[in-house]
Each structure stands twice: as C-alpha cells, then as structure tokens.
Amino acid sequence: xxxxxxxxSMDSYEGxxxxxxxxHNNIATNDYITWYxxxxxxGPRFIIQGYxxxxxxxxxxxxxxxxxxxxxxxxxxxxxxxxxxxxxxxxDATGANNLFFGTGTRLTVxx
Amino acid sequence: DGGITQSPKYLFRKEGQNVTxxxxxxxNHDAMYWYRQDPGQGLRLIYYSQIVNDFQKGDxxxxxxxxxxxxxxxxxxxxxxxxxPTAFYLCASRPRATGANVLTFGAGSRLTVL
Numbered sequence: 083x084x085x086x087x088x089x090x091s092m093d094s095y096e097g098x099x100x101x102x103x104x105x106h107n108n109i110a111t112n113d114y115i116t117w118y119x120x121x122x123x124x125g126p127r128f129i130i131q132g133y134x135x136x137x138x139x140x141x142x143x144x145x146x147x148x149x150x151x152x153x154x155x156x157x158x159x160x161x162x163x164x165x166x167x168x169x170x171x172x173x174d175a176t177g178a179n180n181l182f183f184g185t186g187t188r189l190t191v192x193x
Numbered sequence: 194d195g196g197i198t199q200s201p202k203y204l205f206r207k208e209g210q211n212v213t214x215x216x217x218x219x220x221n222h223d224a225m226y227w228y229r230q231d232p233g234q235g236l237r238l239i240y241y242s243q244i245v246n247d248f249q250k251g252d253x254x255x256x257x258x259x260x261x262x263x264x265x266x267x268x269x270x271x272x273x274x275x276x277x278p279t280a281f282y283l284c285a286s287r288p289r290a291t292g293a294n295v296l297t298f299g300a301g302s303r304l305t306v307l
Binding site: 181 | 238303
C-alpha cells in the first residue's frame with residue numbers, strides 16, 4: 083500500500099480557500115485517492131475520491147497531477163465548522179482488504 | 194436509515210477484565226474494520242474482515258480478538274492482554290466492489306480503564 087505524507091497542521095482565516103497536499107510517491111496503478119474529515123470524538127466521514135485530474139463535489143475539489151504522486155484537497159471559503167482533521171488515503175479500489183490512515187492534517191479555521 | 198451502530202458509546206473497565214465492543218451495520222457491506230485512535234493521533238488498524246467467518250490482523254492486533262459470524266456484525270473484544278486499552282475505538286465498513294474503497298464509520302466507542 084502506498085504511504086502518504088501530509089502536513090501535521092494548518093491554520094486559515096474564515097472565508098479563505100484552503101489547500102491541503104498529500105504526497106504518495108509509491109501510488110500503484112489501481113490505487114484511488116480518498117479524503118476523509120474527522121471532528122473530535124466522531125468517526126471520519128468521506129469527503130471526496132479521485133483517480134486522476136480533477137474531481138469536484140459540493141464540498142471540495144481534488145486535484146491530481148498527471149504523475150499521481152501527490153494530490154491536493156481544496157476547500158473553498160472555509161468556515162469555523164471546517165475545523166477538523168483531514169486524512170488522505172491511497173488504496174486499491176478493486177478490493178484492498180486493509181486501509182491505513184496516517185496522522186492527518188489538523189486544520190484550524192480562525193475567525 | 195442505513196448505517197453503522199457502535200455500542201456502548203462509553204465504557205469503563207477495570208484492569209484485568211475483558212470487554213466487548215459491538216458493531217452492527219445494515220448497509221449490506223461485505224468488509225468491516227476496527228480502528229483504534231489515541232488522543233491527537235491518527236487511526237490504527239486493529240482487525241479487518243472481508244467476508245463472514247474470515248478476518249485478518251491489522252497493525253496492532255495484540256490483545257484484541259474479533260469474530261465475524263454474521264455479515265452485519267463484527268464485535269471487538271479487548272482482552273486483559275491489551276496493556277493500554279484506554280482509547281477511542283472506531284468501526285467501519287465498505288462494500289466489496291470496484292471503486293468502492295470508501296469507508297463508512299460508526300460514531301465510536303470510548304473505552305477507559307480505571
């Protein structure tokens with residue numbers, strides 16, 4: 083499984099766009115990239131998933147360069163409620179039996 | 194509504210006691226997982242199961258045991274052999290389908306050893 087590396091923490095002011103980058107140099111051909119958000123004392127919840135180029139949904143965008151060795155989660159116009167830990171996972175979508183979480187990125191949104 | 198139910202939400206244990214954490218899902222998912230989370234840390238995989246009556250150890254299986262007798266249930270037993278069991282435990286599941294490595298998590302169980 084591909085190992086991921088993320089910044090430990092980030093701060094941002096309300097209303098700004100936040101970009102969190104994840105490095106995954108050993109990503110395999112069949113691997114997808116998935117991002118989760120976790121609030122204190124809650125289970126992580128799915129944000130977005132992609133394989134290449136750009137994916138956008140109602141809460142975030144995911145940018146993946148051609149070499150797929152990194153990915154960037156983009157949160158537009160963050161609010162205080164976006165303060166959370168964000169995890170990047172890389173795994174085989176065809177049936178990986180075990181999915182490993184790293185330490186994630188702790189985002190703090192400042193008023 | 195479909196989802197994952199973990200119980201109890203809070204549990205206190207005396208040293209030397211075994212405790213079992215319940216995880217039930219009605220999502221018809223094939224794969225189920227147990228993670229442990231310590232304060233300020235990421236999630237670490239304890240055990241996972243892809244199908245009924247089969248499960249594999251994760252990174253930190255020592256001191257834990259699981260069973261998968263039914264598709265919808267994956268209970269975790271924290272045994273007395275687990276020397277530092279105080280933690281937040283999360284159960285998750287996912288469909289066993291292509292492009293579906295998206296996990297659905299329960300609300301978690303917080304275990305405190307007295």
